[in-house]
Amino acid sequence: MQFFDESLLPENQDPLVIQVAPYAPSFMPEDSDDIPVSYAEQVQKAVDCYNAGATVLHLHVREPDGSGSKDLDRFNEMIDRLRTAVPDMVLQVGGSISFAPKSESAAAEWLDDDTRHMLAELKPTPDQVTLAVNTNQMNVMELITEDDAKGTTMWDVYREAYTEMYYDAGPKFMKEHMKRLTAAGIQTHFQVGCARDLETVERLVRSGHYMGPLVCNWVAIGGGHDGPNPRNLMEFVNRLPQNAVFTVEGLMRNVYPLCTMGIAMGFHVRVGQEDNMWGRKGERATSVQQIEKMVRISEELYRPIATADEARRIYKIGTFYGSVEETLRENGWLPNRNTNFGVANMRSAPLGALV
16 A cells, blocks of 8 residues: 555545444453443444444344344344444444354354355345454454453453464355355455455455455454554555555554554544453443544544545445456556556566566
């Protein structure tokens, strides 16, 4: 991604899209006063987050006992209620459905491929479903400290399970999942942990398996993903195509400095209880308070907050492309090489041929 001399000026940046993840499937309701359980509580949380400035809602659903739901009917019910309560908000369903471990001794497991593919059949249709890229370790406990989580079920009960957590997202699954989501008119939102996985997304595009906008999060949570090092962020940015829609996502209190860098550079941000429960060290912060902080930081830099209509435009919701060539061009990637000499294969042409 190229930066120009004027790229850091707010008038040359899109308004800030704030993505919020308030439902926190990695924690239980007893871990925080800010985790909603009932339908009514979950819907009200979405309303509160929207009113605070978030325009993209990362969605998980709870069972009545507070555990993470894997019941697609409950997702359908929740989406239907949200479409009424926050009709303009971009609804983004977490593609894992829920990654909370089932028991103290069980490693956190994701649902099988057939069940995850059923996310393309949700009614009402969400705007997005997230897709993790490549089977990978997801040991969030590399970065989460005792100060962060002691006294929660994550630390006191399920620490070993979260240490051994991984997600399964191999080539066969990714290709089929993107195909089904696109057929249903649902945008794939890529959850990308490092530049290596971004390369996989590019290859999937170049081979025709995804033809839509590159809308992605950089998921800097360590344990198989990048950690919260600014050099990692800048290398990831260096590898993005020019027109990517890019959101910075961190873990615990690292969320604030990483998101501040993202705001300054013209990118978008994610906050919420799923990623972070803290403000200052030792002081809890609700999802709404975290949104409000992003709003203040952005406004201090004179960058406006996106309205719901602007967020849909920025995210290119409902946009799909008709060919590999169009997808590459619209996202800002170079075209595929071809057998005839031309712009498409200049990088591999002999030096003398370019003189």
